[in-house]
Amino acid sequence: EAQVTQNPRYLITVTGKKLTVTCSQNMNHEYMSWYRQDPGLGLRQIYYSMNVEVTDKGDVPEGYKVSRKEKRNFPLILESPSPNQTSLYFCASSASGTVPYEQYFGPGTRLTVT
């Protein structure tokens, strides 16, 4: 089954404790992206990757890191989480090209930073 998986689905942590949210897709997609969703603000892009070893900042990259060492994986790293990073996070993937294709989203990770 074609899918995007994220782990963990729920996480409560404390300020400053480094964490990683994993994202994996089995569709051989070149493009992967991370979003956060907050009430009243919609989905905002954090980072995206057009292919292996190619990453770029989205609209709200501060406080986040990513890496793309393999095509299927695109982990999101919070080196020193803060309460304003409490949010619902989605990973997505799509086939790449000059025209954006349908994006497939993971189930989401609900993060609370206290």
Added chain:
Amino acid sequence: RKEVEQDPGPFNVPEGATVAFNCTYSNSASQSFFWYRQDCRKEPKLLMSVYSSGNEDGRFTAQLNRASQYISLLIRDSKLSDSATYLCVVDSYNQGGKLIFGQGTELSVKP
């Protein structure tokens, strides 16, 4: 001005009603347009792409007006299962696969 703007709603309609959502976008060079559906904080899923000539998928019709830079979604004969948030999505021209999401319009269909 936001890059993609939608009426947040909520739209409360009875079953069987016809409802229309509008969305405006700021980048006149955008080429790709989509409507996504999101159920209660679950992951967004593609509802339909929007083509220049307009397109229809069952009870759903999408229209694009490039001159006025808006997109619309019409839902006919609303069902209870149509209750969700509808996201207008536009590509960020010349930035690869980057998409810009509107805030979403909430629809609640009542019996």
